[in-house]
Amino acid sequence: MTATTPPKATPPLPPTPSHTVGPFYGYALPFPDGGRVAPEGHPDTITLHGYVLDGAGDPVPDALLEFWQSGPDGSLKGRPGSMRRDTVGGGHLGRNGTDFTGFGRVGTDADGHYALRTLPPGNPGVPYISVCVFARGLLHHLFTRAYLADAAPDAGGSTAGGPVPAGDALLASLPEQRRATLVARPEPHRTYRFDIRLQGEAETVFLQFG
Amino acid sequence: MALTQSDIDTEVGDLQNAYDKARAAGAPAQHHPPRDYRPYRSSVLRHPQQPLVAVDGGDPETVELHGPVFGATDITDTDSDLTVQHQGEPLGERITVSGRLLDSKGHPVRGQLVEIWQANASGRYAHLRDQHPAPLDPNFTGVGRTLTDDEGRYSFTTVKPGAYPWRNHANAWRPAHIHFSLFGTAFTQRLVTQMYFPGDPLFRYDPILRSVTDESARARLVASYRHELSRPEFSLGYEWDIVLDGPSATWIEEGR
Ligand SMILES: [Fe+3]
Numbered sequence: 001m002t003a004t005t006p007p008k009a010t011p012p013l014p015p016t017p018s019h020t021v022g023p024f025y026g027y028a029l030p031f032p033d034g035g036r037v038a039p040e041g042h043p044d045t046i047t048l049h050g051y052v053l054d055g056a057g058d059p060v061p062d063a064l065l066e067f068w069q070s071g072p073d074g075s076l077k078g079r080p081g082s083m084r085r086d087t088v089g090g091g092h093l094g095r096n097g098t099d100f101t102g103f104g105r106v107g108t109d110a111d112g113h114y115a116l117r118t119l120p121p122g123n124p125g126v127p128y129i130s131v132c133v134f135a136r137g138l139l140h141h142l143f144t145r146a147y148l149a150d151a152a153p154d155a156g157g158s159t160a161g162g163p164v165p166a167g168d169a170l171l172a173s174l175p176e177q178r179r180a181t182l183v184a185r186p187e188p189h190r191t192y193r194f195d196i197r198l199q200g201e202a203e204t205v206f207l208q209f210g
Numbered sequence: 211m212a213l214t215q216s217d218i219d220t221e222v223g224d225l226q227n228a229y230d231k232a233r234a235a236g237a238p239a240q241h242h243p244p245r246d247y248r249p250y251r252s253s254v255l256r257h258p259q260q261p262l263v264a265v266d267g268g269d270p271e272t273v274e275l276h277g278p279v280f281g282a283t284d285i286t287d288t289d290s291d292l293t294v295q296h297q298g299e300p301l302g303e304r305i306t307v308s309g310r311l312l313d314s315k316g317h318p319v320r321g322q323l324v325e326i327w328q329a330n331a332s333g334r335y336a337h338l339r340d341q342h343p344a345p346l347d348p349n350f351t352g353v354g355r356t357l358t359d360d361e362g363r364y365s366f367t368t369v370k371p372g373a374y375p376w377r378n379h380a381n382a383w384r385p386a387h388i389h390f391s392l393f394g395t396a397f398t399q400r401l402v403t404q405m406y407f408p409g410d411p412l413f414r415y416d417p418i419l420r421s422v423t424d425e426s427a428r429a430r431l432v433a434s435y436r437h438e439l440s441r442p443e444f445s446l447g448y449e450w451d452i453v454l455d456g457p458s459a460t461w462i463e464e465g466r
Contacts, residue, residue, distance in 0.1 A: 012314040015455035016430055017422045018242045019404040020250075022389065024335040028327030028353040029391060055255035068278055068397045076273060080281030085355075087286045090295065096283075103278030123273055130274050132400055137252030139243040139421050141402060143274065170265055178260075198256050208262040209274055209398040209457055 018141065021134040023062055026107060031083040033094040035106035037118040040097050044072065047191040048129060048146055048184060049115035052108050055199030059112025063135040067104040067116055074122035078102040120148065126168040133196060142206040146184045146194040147171065174205060181205050213379035215415060221249040222420045229423035243421035250417045251378055267457045275459035277397040280323040280357060290356040292368040300350035302331025302369030304445040307433065310362040312453050313394060318362025319454060325391040326354045326366060333372030342374050367445065373412055385412035385419065396458030405450050406432045
């Protein structure tokens with residue numbers, strides 16, 4: 001194909017409005033192994049965890065978080081099987097143990113805490129995990145990113161909340177204090193801490209895609 | 211003092227008037243609810259106060275322009291029929307809800323996951339924290355899943371959910387609704403929403419529905435009764451098409 005036909009100038013269909021996930025999704029959307037994206041026992045497994053907090057600094061015990069990321073090889077194709085169903089009993093079978101689907105979903109617990117076990121993303125530049133936040137009280141979901149800054153190729157493995165490596169247009173565009181809200185803090189045992197503050201002091205940077 | 215319905219009605223009315231006035235003065239339509247809609251009290255401490263930061267959508271390698279995929283392993287045959295998931299038949303008015311999942315260009319979104327959840331016919335969720343003293347139905351959980359077909363179509367068989375009370379203010383009742391969760395070809399197209407039934411007298415009292423201040427946008431949340439989709443001696447048919455917002459890399463590639 002050399003010539004491109006300009007798209008027909010039909011007006012876009014207006015979208016279906018968003019609505020809150022409400023308080024009672026808990027028996028419908030979360031699924032076993034929802035936060036266990038890494039294949040079982042994979043030696044490269046990392047843990048991303050933290051708290052979701054409201055404008056008063058209180059934990060949000062009924063948030064639902066979704067995670068989407070590239071594979072360790074940078075692939076963005078994903079794979080089915082995140083919520084594998086049992087065709088005999090009708091329940092969930094869990095993941096198949098070997099495939100990496102790139103997708104995770106976890107609800108926060110009574111303390112507002114979540115944890116995701118996954119493989120390091122391999123996107124170009126500073127690796128990141130895309131996060132989508134749903135909750136009672138949120139009429140429209142929120143997108144953010146958990147950047148694993150110390151895993152960036154040029155980071156030299158030593159950024160304990162310090163300056164962020166170059167190579168990411170979004171991080172570069174933000175003042176330092178806001179930028180810090182997108183950087184997951186390395187902890188021992190391949191673990192990263194990433195809190196999400198919905199409002200107020202140190203409010204997390206939330207994103208929109210045009 | 212507890213908030214009354216008329217307190218909430220006043221707040222809803224003021225925000226509606228402000229929106230209508232802005233529209234009349236040429237402001238663009240707001241298709242989605244604002245995140246800080248005070249009449250819905252749960253939003254007060256949970257909405258960001260900083261503006262969202264725009265991410266340049268020009269790079270097709272942007273992770274969010276791609277999205278998770280689902281397939282045959284993620285669904286079983288009975289997942290789209292909420293009336294056959296237990297030993298007996300659930301109580302209530304049996305309905306089918308079907309429609310198409312489209313992107314903003316009108317293209318069908320194929321092979322993507324549609325999830326629903328809802329209260330039973332009495333207005334009670336199968337959730338431990340739902341304390342509405344209406345009966346649980348041992349033959350109804352209220353969870354469904356399906357994948358859209360090649361035309362973007364989905365279809366569920368279920369029972370019509372009941373209206374239910376909640377604690378936003380005194381005598382607050384939600385109109386009957388089914389919760390929907392939808393994926394597009396890109397994570398940016400993600401949508402969670404609710405479908406309503408035509409002619410519900412509770413619409414005007416509900417701050418969640420009224421948070422969509424644009425009247426025509428609000429109307430897009432209401433399914434149509436379609437007699438030709440009703441099945442003789444079996445179920446009443448409703449049709450509801452869903453249009454996803456947001457860019458995806460798929461169409462960038464096809465445009466090349
Ligand atoms: Fe509900």
